[in-house]
Amino acid sequence: MEATASIPHRDSTHEKSTGPLPPTFVDKNQPRGDRVDLKRIEKAVREILVAVGEDPDRDGLLETPERVARMYAEMFAGLQHDAGRHLAKVFQEDYDEIVLVRDITFCSMCEHHLLPFTGTAHIAYMPNGQVVGLSKLARLVDEVARRPQVQERMTQMIADLMEERLNARGVAVVLEASHSCMTIRGIRKPGSLCTTSAVRGVLRQDSKSRAEVMNLINRRN
Numbered sequence: 001m002e003a004t005a006s007i008p009h010r011d012s013t014h015e016k017s018t019g020p021l022p023p024t025f026v027d028k029n030q031p032r033g034d035r036v037d038l039k040r041i042e043k044a045v046r047e048i049l050v051a052v053g054e055d056p057d058r059d060g061l062l063e064t065p066e067r068v069a070r071m072y073a074e075m076f077a078g079l080q081h082d083a084g085r086h087l088a089k090v091f092q093e094d095y096d097e098i099v100l101v102r103d104i105t106f107c108s109m110c111e112h113h114l115l116p117f118t119g120t121a122h123i124a125y126m127p128n129g130q131v132v133g134l135s136k137l138a139r140l141v142d143e144v145a146r147r148p149q150v151q152e153r154m155t156q157m158i159a160d161l162m163e164e165r166l167n168a169r170g171v172a173v174v175l176e177a178s179h180s181c182m183t184i185r186g187i188r189k190p191g192s193l194c195t196t197s198a199v200r201g202v203l204r205q206d207s208k209s210r211a212e213v214m215n216l217i218n219r220r221n
């Protein structure tokens with residue numbers, strides 16, 4: 001993870017919390033706050049093993065349903081929370097230029113095949129008097145990733161949350177990912193990468209600023 005900006009000082013005396021803003025961003029996959037039903041996943045995995053012609057009672061598979069249940073609970077942990085909570089703590093700062101955090105790795109789960117897609121996220125924003133701790137952007141990406149997802153929606157969710165919760169003047173989010181549903185099955189094209197981007201606010205309106213951000217994101221050193 002590489003950061004191209006000054007890190008806000010932890011000891012800022014102007015630190016304040018925006019508190020729970022009424023979100024206008026509509027999350028179609030609303031976190032339900034339920035506990036994951038591990039036993040139910042175990043039963044289902046056992047069923048799958050039987051259905052493909054395996055013996056779920058043989059030694060090697062005995063603990064597999066339990067293990068898979070715990071894995072799903074971890075992969076979908078993002079459904080338990082509002083991902084935007086990571087943007088609640090902000091620091092008052094006069095800085096109004098571009099802040100960019102590049103190469104935030106993530107692993108998500110394609111909702112069409114329940115196969116992982118992995119890659120990197122780049123988040124740029126132009127603050128409006130308040131900045132957020134840089135590590136919070138990585139937490140935001142992690143939490144948005146940990147649910148049944150499609151890359152397009154994931155990109156938009158991050159951009160919308162940045163715009164709304166931080167009241168950012170401009171936001172640009174770029175995701176690059178390899179989808180195992182494309183690399184290991186179906187068309188089987190290892191090495192293929194999918195890039196998505198979402199741009200909000202002044203970065204959407206002003207092509208010069210947008211080009212500057214995209215240059216910073218695409219710069220490879």
Ligand SMILES: [Zn+2]
Pocket residue numbers: 110111112113114115179181182
């Ligand atoms: Zn897929």
